[in-house]
Amino acid sequence: MREMTCLECPRGCQLSIDEESLEVTGNSCEKGEAFARAEITNPVRVLTTTAVIESGTDAMLPVRTQDPIPKSRMFEAMRFIKSLRVKAPVEVGDVLVRDLVGTGVALIATKSVKK
Amino acid sequence: MYDLIVVGGGPAGLAAASAAWEKGVKKILILERDRELGGILNQCIHNGFGVKTFGEALSGPEYADRFERMVAESGIEVKTDTMVLDIDENRNVSAVNPVDGYVTYKAKAVILAMGCRERTRGAISIPGTRPAGIFSAGTAQRYMNIDGFMVGKRVVILGSGDIGLIMARRMTLEGAKVLACVEVMPVSSGLRANIARCLDDFGIPLLLSHTVTDIRGNKRITGVTVQEVDSRMVPIPGTEQYFDCDTLLLSVGLVPENELTKKAGIGLDPRTRGAYVFENRETENEGVFACGNVLHVHDLVDYVSEEARFAGEAVADYIENGERPKESFLLTTSGGVTYTVPQRIRKDSGMKLVNIYLRINRKVKKGDIVISADDMEIARYHKENLAPGEMITVALPSVLMQKVSGSDMMDVSLEEVP
Numbered sequence: 066m067r068e069m070t071c072l073e074c075p076r077g078c079q080l081s082i083d084e085e086s087l088e089v090t091g092n093s094c095e096k097g098e099a100f101a102r103a104e105i106t107n108p109v110r111v112l113t114t115t116a117v118i119e120s121g122t123d124a125m126l127p128v129r130t131q132d133p134i135p136k137s138r139m140f141e142a143m144r145f146i147k148s149l150r151v152k153a154p155v156e157v158g159d160v161l162v163r164d165l166v167g168t169g170v171a172l173i174a175t176k177s178v179k180k
Numbered sequence: 181m182y183d184l185i186v187v188g189g190g191p192a193g194l195a196a197a198s199a200a201w202e203k204g205v206k207k208i209l210i211l212e213r214d215r216e217l218g219g220i221l222n223q224c225i226h227n228g229f230g231v232k233t234f235g236e237a238l239s240g241p242e243y244a245d246r247f248e249r250m251v252a253e254s255g256i257e258v259k260t261d262t263m264v265l266d267i268d269e270n271r272n273v274s275a276v277n278p279v280d281g282y283v284t285y286k287a288k289a290v291i292l293a294m295g296c297r298e299r300t301r302g303a304i305s306i307p308g309t310r311p312a313g314i315f316s317a318g319t320a321q322r323y324m325n326i327d328g329f330m331v332g333k334r335v336v337i338l339g340s341g342d343i344g345l346i347m348a349r350r351m352t353l354e355g356a357k358v359l360a361c362v363e364v365m366p367v368s369s370g371l372r373a374n375i376a377r378c379l380d381d382f383g384i385p386l387l388l389s390h391t392v393t394d395i396r397g398n399k400r401i402t403g404v405t406v407q408e409v410d411s412r413m414v415p416i417p418g419t420e421q422y423f424d425c426d427t428l429l430l431s432v433g434l435v436p437e438n439e440l441t442k443k444a445g446i447g448l449d450p451r452t453r454g455a456y457v458f459e460n461r462e463t464e465n466e467g468v469f470a471c472g473n474v475l476h477v478h479d480l481v482d483y484v485s486e487e488a489r490f491a492g493e494a495v496a497d498y499i500e501n502g503e504r505p506k507e508s509f510l511l512t513t514s515g516g517v518t519y520t521v522p523q524r525i526r527k528d529s530g531m532k533l534v535n536i537y538l539r540i541n542r543k544v545k546k547g548d549i550v551i552s553a554d555d556m557e558i559a560r561y562h563k564e565n566l567a568p569g570e571m572i573t574v575a576l577p578s579v580l581m582q583k584v585s586g587s588d589m590m591d592v593s594l595e596e597v598p
Contacts, residue, residue: 070376074231075480077372079565110377111227113239114353115325125328127225127241136381143353157245175225176241 069104071097109133113175116146116161121153121178128161131171142166153180183207184495185273185287187264187440190219191481192472192488193293194247199492200291201254205499208256209285211275213263217251218244219295220318221481223325226346228373232482243481267444271467289495292441292455292463292470293488296434296477298343306338308395311402317343317431321350330354332427336404337361338392340368340375342479344431349378358384359423362406364391364413367543369433369569371479391415392428401428436474444468451519452476458508459525459534460494461487466503469495476521476537479571487537497530504528508588509553509581515593516541517549518568525581525590533575538592543567546597549574553584553591562597 071078073096080091082101089101103109111133118126134142145166155161155174162172183205186193189212197208216222221229224240231237234246251258262277267290274284298316315323315331321343323329333356337344340363348358361379366389368375379386387406393415394405408419436454446463447456454475455463462469471491472484508524520538538549544566551559551574558581561574584590 070372072373072377074237075228075371075373075482077376079372110381111237112353113226114350115225115328117328123326125326127239127325129225129227129239139353143355157242175239176222177245 067105069101071100072110073097073100108136110136110139112139112142114143114146116149116151118151118153118155118178120180121155122180123176123178126151126155126178127175128172129175130165130168131160131173134165134168134170138166138168142168146172153178181207182209182285182287183499184209184289184291185271185285186210186291186293187267187273188212188219188293188295188472188474189214189217189258189260190293190295190472191221191244191247191484192295192474193219193291194244194251195485195488196291196293196469196471196492196495197256198247198250198254199489200495201256201492203493203496205492205496206255208254209287210251210256210258211262211264211273212258212260215260217248217258217260223318223322224346225325226350229481232480233485240481247485264440267440267468269445269465287467288499289467289469291488291491291495292438292468292474293472294437294440294474296436296473298430299433299435301430306392306395308404309397311395311397311400313397313401313426314395314428314430317341317347317429320427320429321347324350324354330356332356332425334359334425335427335429336392336406336423336425337429337431339363339431339433340370340386341431341433342370342374344429345370345374345378347429347431348384349382352382352384356427358382359425360385360387360406362387362390362392364389364409367567367569371569393420395428400426402426404428434473434477436477438474441470441474449519449523451513452521454521456523457521458506459522459529459531460497460504461491461522462494462498462503467498469498476519479569483537483571504530509584509590510588511536512589512591513538513593514591515550515595516544517592517594520592525576527581529578531578533577534581536574536576536592538572538574539568540566540572540594541568544594544596548595548597550593550595551576551590552593553589554587556584558584558590566594 089098113129115125221240221244229243266274407415471488549561
């Protein structure tokens with residue numbers, strides 16, 4: 066049995082999963098079941114951070130991965146995002162990188178920044 | 181003359197203004213002191229906002245963007261870089277900005293949506309020297325996420341509020357070493373999910389029933405002493421641990437920013453540190469409403485938006501129909517309920533259901549929230565997994581209140597269930 070807190074919503078259900086049968090208890094919805102299974106096989110998280118933006122009204126551009134990426138790739142993704150230089154203007158939702166460090170997941174802007 | 185002036189363009193102000201607009205209020209002005217709308221959401225770049233409101237997990241700036249668009253597509257007027265200085269009893273709102281100078285606007289209704297500020301080191305009296313490198317967690321968050329400055333490399337966090345937890349992860353991702361998160365209470369006030377994804381994911385220890393008892397360093401902080409505390413929160417001798425750090429972040433709570441409210445002579449509840457309000461979020465001053473974190477500190481921005489929309493709609497009703505009779509029930513609290521919002525419910529509220537938000541003082545596995553008047557039980561709500569950090573909502577049907585005849589008070593209490 067492994068215990069964990071579900072991260073799918075702010076409710077934070079306390080989940081238990083049997084590592085052999087993959088049976089999940091403590092969840093209040095289907096998302097919790099899928100979360101617990103992913104957590105013991107390939108835990109994933111949405112990465113949020115900032116990137117440098119040039120010639121814009123802001124110094125930093127908040128960004129995130131469009132979908133969750135493997136937890137184990139987070140620091141590698143951070144190093145890559147640090148090397149980015151985004152040019153203003155940017156609209157919220159714009160894709161900045163199509164495939165972030167080979168995860169197959171896009172990096173998007175989460176704020177509109179004018180020139 | 182405006183129909184409605186909203187003080188503050190953060191999540192509460194934006195949602196309140198757009199709800200009032202949708203309900204037909206025409207001349208609305210939002211006054212915001214920052215250079216842009218969005219308030220604290222602009223620096224909350226992490227994910228998880230909007231699950232309730234939009235059914236998806238957004239970052240703070242994305243969440244703000246949704247509401248800013250609603251405002252931009254309406255006829256709501258916005259003035260940024262504008263600081264409100266004074267609100268008088270006739271709802272004259274005085275403000276100053278670089279374009280108009282000092283101006284006074286008159287409004288039929290005012291919504292207070294100023295949000296909250298962080299408690300500081302002074303508020304919690306930590307001994308030691310006064311070096312650089314001590315930040316409130318939200319200040320560090322602003323330096324990092326808006327200005328792009330790294331605030332430190334070896335970090336101790338005092339307090340386990342959500343902003344502290346979020347900053348533990350943020351600083352770790354940016355290459356800092358977060359040595360520990362230290363919490364004086366036996367439970368964290370942060371969301372369970374945040375403890376899991378911000379501390380546990382990165383192996384950052386959470387030291388419960390511990391506090392910082394000394395700060396060292398002259399120019400820059402060089403370390404802190406952490407000690408365990410007993411049940412009366414007194415440090416236990418012999419439990420000292422020294423952490424070699426260059427940064428101390430404080431995440432020790434939020435205080436509603438009510439200087440304007442106080443100046444306007446509006447009564448504040450010492451428990452919430454926000455205004456006393458009726459069920460429609462109207463304060464003791466006619467036509468002045470309050471919502472969001474200036475009223476009481478919410479757990480999630482989704483709840484702020486919900487309350488603010490409700491207040492915006494109530495303003496529309498007030499402008500159209502005038503004030504409802506003030507005859508009301510005063511809500512008292514007992515059994516570990518620490519506050520309720522609203523504090524007063526009008527006998528003629530015009531509502532079928534009145535939502536009561538409340539907090540409790542301890543962790544309870546199973547408990548009932550009981551509402552009573554004259555020792556008679558009016559309503560009982562069974563709840564599970566209750567914690568001080570998580571706001572509880574109960575919906576009280578107005579028909580049940582009509583049964584109360586002899587009293588102008590209702591008590592809200594917590595009963596533990598085995």
